[in-house]
Amino acid sequence: MTVIQQFRESPVHTKCPHCQAEIVTATQYETGTLTWIICVVLCLVGCDFGCCLIPFCVDGCKDVIHSCPNCRQTISRYSRM
Ligand SMILES: [Zn+2]
Incomplete structure (x- = not known):
């Protein structure tokens, strides 16, 4: 069963697709379209x-912006639009 991760405002516990580590995403705010x-x-x-x-x-x-604290790659971006 695949659990679809909801990347919203709070950090998410997930598996990093880049380094395969179990991590809690580091969140960062960035100016967006809205x-x-x-x-x-x-x-x-x-x-x-x-x-x-x-x-x-x-x-x-x-x-x-959700990024991996382990390898610092961006995992997902939650856009409010
Ligand atoms: Zn990673």
């Missing part, structure tokens, strides 16, 4: 310049 969209929307609704930069400071607006 971050830019929120930025543009804030600009359109007339927020100040500084205001549209808020999504870049909020992890909840960013993509999550």
Whole structure:
């Protein structure tokens, strides 16, 4: 039976496809498509310049990168789009 891993915001216990080690993924936030969209929307609704930069400071607006702490390869990317 194959268990489909759900890579979302929290670290996932999985087997690394690169080094075959049993690991818990290291997560890292990265600016993604949604971050830019929120930025543009804030600009359109007339927020100040500084205001549209808020999504870049909020992890909840960013993509999550899952990488292997053992071999440092990227395993999966959780995009919010
Ligand atoms: Zn690995």
